[in-house]
Amino acid sequence: MTIATGPPLPTHHTPVALARGFLTGGVVGTALAALVVGGIVESVPLFVSGLVLPAVHGLLFFLAGMPRRAREAAVAPRTALAMIESLEAVGGESSDIPVRFDLTVAPDDGPAYRVEITQDINLVDLSDYRPRGVVVVQYPPDLPWRVRIVKRPTPEWEGRVASARLDSAPGTARVAAPPEGCVFGFVVLLGLLLGAVVVVLLFRADLVGRDDTAKSPSAARPSASSTSSTTVVSSASGTVALGPDRSFLGKGELDRAVGSLTRGGDARAALTAVVRERLLSVVFSPTGTQTPGFDPRALPYDRFPALVEEATTTLGVHFPRTWQIIADRLTGSLTIRVVVTGAEGMASLEANGQGKVVRRAPAR
Structure with a gap:
């Protein structure tokens, strides 16, 4: 069953995603190598750079993603009814515990589909959610698997919940986030290895010099x-x-x-x-x-x-x-x-x- 809820689902095989994965892998490899090599050659600046580089990368990544998040926030989420197929508490010791929901989402302008989500629910409100119960959910138009239960819907949607009768969607209609795939994982690993190799090559003289000092003086x-x-x-x-x-x-x-x-x-x-x-x-x-x-x-x-x-x-x-x-x-x-x-x-x-x-x- 095909879910037609908007534009084609994004994947990790786009050039931008692959480049981002390669850069992230390179930063991780460079940082790890800088920590190890800096400790061996007793270089404080190199060791500190291994700690600072991931933080700088994370900050730049956050800043670069701000326009995209702003565009996503500007798009009004879709609201739909959903039926709880099953739910299970998966842990937590505070008043809000994570609960895994298996839902059938029924959009007004498309076919119903199944999705599995995990959302924090207050212990006091947990009794309001039960199998075969109907709830109101929202999700981005192009990300139908990113469903969130609306805990306090508007009066209009509360009225629809009270009179709704939904059928379960088949298991073949289940949607989920696209897998990263082998190509994305290979690109990340390649970046990690190249980042580590660059650091080792740049400080090869220091490493070899230290090895030479560890040898016996007669050798x-x-x-x-x-x-x-x-x-x-x-x-x-x-x-x-x-x-x-x-x-x-x-x-x-x-x-x-x-x-x-x-x-x-x-x-x-x-x-x-x-x-x-x-x-x-x-x-x-x-x-x-x-x-x-x-x-x-x-x-x-x-x-x-x-x-x-x-x-x-x-x-x-x-x-x-x-x-x-x-x-x-x-x-x-x-x-x-x-x-x-x-x-x-x-x-x-x-x-x-x-x-x-x-x-x-x-x-x-």
Whole structure:
């Protein structure tokens, strides 16, 4: 049965509807990606934009729809009689509860049709609605499924209700809002994916850079093309600081740095030596004393990259923030410790004077 109640029913396959769905999907995808990527790269502006973008889109969507809503409000709704086929309360704990109605609507200028609606009804008035009862309804001329029961009809329509006798419309005459369809859903999904991809591509460098910092320092050694370094030597200590493009895990860097601190052939004993990414610190034994010490030139520097690699990948620190190598001989034999810190806590491993690991302390 065909319901001829006005212009053709709108669908979600019109170009405007598809464009609106694509834009909405793009905004949602962009906002979600901005929240995730902003949290990963620790970018406050990006994270905030992920919160603000949906609100701005919603506001613009509301403002853009105001002319259409004004036109719809200017069109007088159609009024008709309807018979309640069935009703069911579907929830609610307040005085107004949602009730699902199955109605037969009988327009004056068209065939009757069936429609299902949900409308809030006050508990006090619920007894006024019963199966086979006749009520007055209104709906937009081109949206026959958007039916609302008129709770206080005019005296004229109250008189028509009192004398009305309506027959049930067949189930084949049921009308409902048109489904969105696969095309509309695909367009929304496409917009969502493209929005997310755009954000990831724009901040790919930050994401890759963060991944690189999470790798072990030995797997991402900086180039030794720069020769900038600062050396400070005193009678009690010595430090060597490298430029930003160099690392003490680079081949030959520690040998050269220790050589600059010990002045080549000057075999100065050291109490401790601490190696970080770009900073070497050595504390020398006081001259003329018998305190324990070690020759900093004799450390197994070729084993340091492998020790750092093992400490940053096998001790439970998944995203290491800092690492340092500490060599000392305050008592007993020479000990080399590699300490790694990260979000999971601190972990360390201990090696002997030949660089062989003898003890591990994973993060807890």
